[in-house]
Every structure is written in C-alpha cells, then in structure tokens.
Amino acid sequence: MPSHKPIRVALLGCGTVGTEVVRLLTDQAADLAARVGAPVELAGIAVRKPNKHREVPADLLTTDAAALVASDVDVVVEVIGGIEPARTLLLDALRAGKSAVTANKALLAEHTAELSAAADASGADLYFEASVAGAIPLLRPLRESLAGDRITRVMGIVNGTTNFILSGMDSTGASYGETLEEATRLGYAEADPTADVDGFDAASKAAILASLAFHTRVTAADVHREGIASVSAADIAAAKALGRIVKLLAICERVPVGGDGEGADAGATEGISVRVHPAMIPRSHPLAGVNGAFNAVFVEADAAGEMMFYGQGAGGAPTASAVLGDLVAVARNLVQGGRGPRESAYAGLPSRPMGQTPTRYHISLDVADRAGVLSQVAAVFAEHDVSIAAVRQEGRVDDASLVVVTHAATDAALRSTVDKIGGLPVVREVVSVMRVEGEET
Ligand SMILES: NC(=O)C1=CN([C@@H]2O[C@H](COP(=O)(O)OP(=O)(O)OC[C@H]3O[C@@H](n4cnc5c(N)ncnc54)[C@H](O)[C@@H]3O)[C@@H](O)[C@H]2O)C=CC1
Ligand SMILES: N[C@@H](CC=O)C(=O)O
Numbered sequence: 300m301p302s303h304k305p306i307r308v309a310l311l312g313c314g315t316v317g318t319e320v321v322r323l324l325t326d327q328a329a330d331l332a333a334r335v336g337a338p339v340e341l342a343g344i345a346v347r348k349p350n351k352h353r354e355v356p357a358d359l360l361t362t363d364a365a366a367l368v369a370s371d372v373d374v375v376v377e378v379i380g381g382i383e384p385a386r387t388l389l390l391d392a393l394r395a396g397k398s399a400v401t402a403n404k405a406l407l408a409e410h411t412a413e414l415s416a417a418a419d420a421s422g423a424d425l426y427f428e429a430s431v432a433g434a435i436p437l438l439r440p441l442r443e444s445l446a447g448d449r450i451t452r453v454m455g456i457v458n459g460t461t462n463f464i465l466s467g468m469d470s471t472g473a474s475y476g477e478t479l480e481e482a483t484r485l486g487y488a489e490a491d492p493t494a495d496v497d498g499f500d501a502a503s504k505a506a507i508l509a510s511l512a513f514h515t516r517v518t519a520a521d522v523h524r525e526g527i528a529s530v531s532a533a534d535i536a537a538a539k540a541l542g543r544i545v546k547l548l549a550i551c552e553r554v555p556v557g558g559d560g561e562g563a564d565a566g567a568t569e570g571i572s573v574r575v576h577p578a579m580i581p582r583s584h585p586l587a588g589v590n591g592a593f594n595a596v597f598v599e600a601d602a603a604g605e606m607m608f609y610g611q612g613a614g615g616a617p618t619a620s621a622v623l624g625d626l627v628a629v630a631r632n633l634v635q636g637g638r639g640p641r642e643s644a645y646a647g648l649p650s651r652p653m654g655q656t657p658t659r660y661h662i663s664l665d666v667a668d669r670a671g672v673l674s675q676v677a678a679v680f681a682e683h684d685v686s687i688a689a690v691r692q693e694g695r696v697d698d699a700s701l702v703v704v705t706h707a708a709t710d711a712a713l714r715s716t717v718d719k720i721g722g723l724p725v726v727r728e729v730v731s732v733m734r735v736e737g738e739e740t
C-alpha cells in the first residue's frame with residue numbers, strides 16, 4: 300500500500316471534460332494510488348452553478364475557485380477553458396509551487412511563456428497533453444521521445460468538430476449546420492463553436508505543436524488561420540472528382556529563409572511556417588481516412604522518418620484520459636521528487652508569413668467553351684511564375700469547366716494568379732480554389 304501522504308487535487312471546471320475526470324479519478328482510485336505511490340484525492344471541484352452538478356459529490360463543490368487553489372492542494376487541474384479566470388488561477392497555483400495540468404489550448408497558445416516562467420520559478424510542473432489532439436499521446440512524444448531528433452514537419456487533423464463536419468459533408472452530403480449541432484451535442488465543440496469552425500482552436504494547437512517541435516516560442520498570432528466556413532459543396536465535389544478529400548489541416552514546417560531580412564529574420568537561414576487551412580489531400584493519403592472526431596498527426600523527423608499519431612481528438616472521456624495521464628505524471632514527480640521537462644524555446648526560429656510559404660493550388664473554373672480559353676488562363680499562370688502540374692478541361696453545350704492543379708509556388712503568387720484569372724472575361728465563375736497537400740510538389 301502507498302505510504303506517501305495523499306496527493307490533493309483541485310479540479311477547476313466540471314463540464315464535458317471535468318465530469319469525466321471526476322469519474323475516472325473515482326472509478327480508478329485504487330489503481331491510480333498504486334501507480335503513483337500515494338492516494339490521489341479530489342480536494343474540491345470549482346464550478347459556476349453547484350445545483351447543476353448532481354453527478355459529482357456535493358460536498359466537494361465550491362464556487363470559489365481562487366480559494367480552492369489557495370487551499371491545501373498539491374495539484375490544480377484546469378478544465379474551465381478560455382483565458383480568464385483560467386490564466387490567473389493557474390498562475391496563482393504555479394507561483395505557490397502547485398503543479399498544474401490543463402487542457403486549455405486557447406490559454407497555452409497565448410500565455411505559455413508566462414505560465415512556464417511561473418512554473419520554473421517555483422519548481423512546479425506544468426503539463427498539457429490534453430490540449431492537443433485529445434486522448435492521443437502527442438506532446439510527450441514530441442517533447443521527450445523525439446528530443447534527440449530534429450523534427451522537420453508536423454501536419455495533421457487536430458480539430459474533431461470540423462473533421463466531424465467535413466466527414467459528414469463528404470460521406471452523406473449532410474449540411475454544415477446539422478453536423479455542427481450534432482458535434483456540440485456529442486461534446487466535441489468548444490463552448491463557443493466559432494472557435495472550431497473558424498480555425499481558432501486548430502491554430503492554438505498548431506502554435507503548441509510548433510513550439511514543441513521547433514524549440515521556438517510560437518503563439519496564436521504567428522499562425523496563419525483559415526476555418527471551414529468557406530468550404531462549399533462545390534469544393535467537396537471538386538475534390539471528389541479528382542480523387543481527393545477536403546480536410547482542415549494544421550501544418551508546422553521548417554522553411555528556408557534568405558537571411559537578408561530584418562528584425563527576427565536578420566541572418567537567419569531557417570524559419571518556420573505554421574498554418575491552419577482547409578486543403579485537398581489524395582484519398583490514398585493516411586489522413587484521408589481519418590473521420591468524425593478522430594484526429595491524426597503526421598510527424599517527420601530527420602532520423603526517425605515519418606510517424607503518425609492517431610486517436611480520439613475530442614470528447615469528454617478521451618480528453619479526460621490525457622488529463623489523468625498528466626495527473627499521474629505530476630503526482631509521481633511529487634512522490635518521487637523531480638520535475639517534468641521545462642519549456643524549450645532556445646532555437647527562436649522566425650515565423651514566415653503565409654504569402655512567402657510555398658503551397659500548391661487546385662483551381663476549378665467555369666469558362667466559356669471557345670477556342671483560346673486555355674491559353675488565356677495559362678498566360679496568367681506564366682505571368683506570375685506559377686507552373687501548372689495538371690489541367691483537365693470538359694466542354695459542355697454553352698460552357699465548360701477547367702481544372703488546374705499547380706506546382707508549388709509562394710502563396711502570394713498563387714493568390715494573385717487566382718485574382719487575375721477571376722477577372723478574365725472568358726471565366727464565368729471561379730468554382731473552387733483550395734490548397735493541395737500530401738502530394739509531390
Ligand atoms: N470537450 C473536448 O472535447 C475537449 C476540450 N478541451 C478543453 O478542455 C477545457 C474544458 O472543455 P469542456 O469540458 O468541453 O468545456 P465545458 O464548457 O463543457 O466545461 C467548462 C466548465 O467550466 C465551468 N466554468 C466556467 N467558468 C468557471 C469558473 N470561473 N469557475 C469554475 N467553473 C467555471 C463551466 O460552467 C463549465 O461547466 C477547455 O479548455 C477545452 O478547450 C480539450 C480537448 C478536448
Ligand atoms: N473543440 C475541440 C475539442 C478538442 O480539442 C475539437 O473539436 O477538437
């Protein structure tokens with residue numbers, strides 16, 4: 300039996316994730332104690348409306364989260380979400396030397412530097428595996444298992460809600476609105492689901508992933524972000540017609556830098572590009588088969604090569620699994636002595652703007668069916684130095700469709716190309732424009 304004194308835990312928030320944390324802590328109490336070497340005791344649960352929480356022990360509930368943090372607890376688990384009061388509560392805990400576990404990617408993407416500094420100053424632990432890709436062990440592999448390697452690229456599906464919506468649109472033609480309601484009912488969506496559909500949630504996760512992968516401080520402001528609101532049935536159909544599927548991707552990669560820039564770029568030979576946007580990927584790509592609220596993340600490293608991490612990225616129980624894993628880790632550190640790894644931002648690589656990032660485009664056009672259309676469109680690509688990888692033209696009685704897939708060019712050059720093509724008199728409509736990923740450039 301454990302001989303160490305109990306590890307006392309304050310739980311802040313008891314919604315979708317918090318409820319499951321309480322259930323796992325209760326159901327697995329004996330196993331957790333054996334694994335940690337001390338009982339892991341829930342000291343209190345901070346909520347906003349105690350009468351709404353009949354599923355958890357009433358005597359543990361409090362509406363005073365700050366007092367709970369300040370009380371005799373060893374670890375604070377934050378599953379409230381948002382910036383405040385979560386930020387202040389976690390800073391108070393860390394400054395007082397109490398270890399913290401959080402699932403709050405929105406907060407981490409803005410305030411990791413401040414939180415880590417507080418943890419370092421007091422010697423407390425700060426763990427956040429649940430903040431990216433829910434249940435999937437991903438941050439610890441990046442931070443620990445791959446610490447001896449050089450990660451070059453991280454690309455994945457990191458938002459369950461939007462993947463659930465896009466999967467529904469692709470497989471059953473379900474409407475955007477219906478699927479979003481269902482994702483909310485199933486506990487995948489954020490309290491304000493615009494965080495999901497507009498890409499904020501994935502951008503926060505991309506910032507956390509890039510920070511760990513590249514040992515560089517990356518915040519949400521460094522991430523180029525586009526959500527799925529602009530993905531239309533026409534985009535989904537255009538992708539299908541060419542054996543592709545639309546996914547919302549988070550992409551973090553090393554990119555070359557000229558070294559002749561100013562400020563952060565001065566003298567740098569390498570930078571990073573961190574972005575979130577919808578993209579078409581081939582149906583044969585491993586990420587194409589990732590459906591519903593599942594997440595998957597591809598990691599490429601110099602020595603290890605390619606790896607893929609796959610599992611449930613959202614939902615109460617999967618997320619609580621990652622929270623409990625972190626709780627066990629910090630509790631073990633308290634029992635055995637020692638600390639988890641500290642933040643590592645020594646590389647300080649500059650973030651490159653989206654316009655300078657090399658991408659590929661799929662462009663689907665409705666054009667007049669007459670001679671010379673293709674050459675007029677091709678001339679615009681040549682003018683912008685964008686080379687064409689494939690063209691498909693289909694004639695109909697009074698109009699025709701033209702699909703162009705480009706080779707890699709800067710995103711800025713591709714954008715200007717599309718703008719100019721849209722203005723050509725022979726182009727009736729730009730039906731679909733989307734970046735292409737997961738294929739040879
Ligand atoms: N639901 C999911 O699938 C996942 C959620 N997360 C993150 O976990 C965190 C929690 O998410 P959910 O449980 O889904 O949210 P939720 O909205 O279901 O739960 C949050 C709870 O915190 C309570 N709360 C708000 N202000 C409070 C305060 N001042 N004091 C005490 N309680 C307060 C709310 O009343 C609510 O019950 C968020 O940071 C979210 O981004 C991370 C991964 C997956
Ligand atoms: N709202 C998020 C929850 C997990 O991080 C998502 O849909 O992925």
Ligand code: NA
Binds near residue numbers: 431434436438621
């Ligand atoms: Na995770």
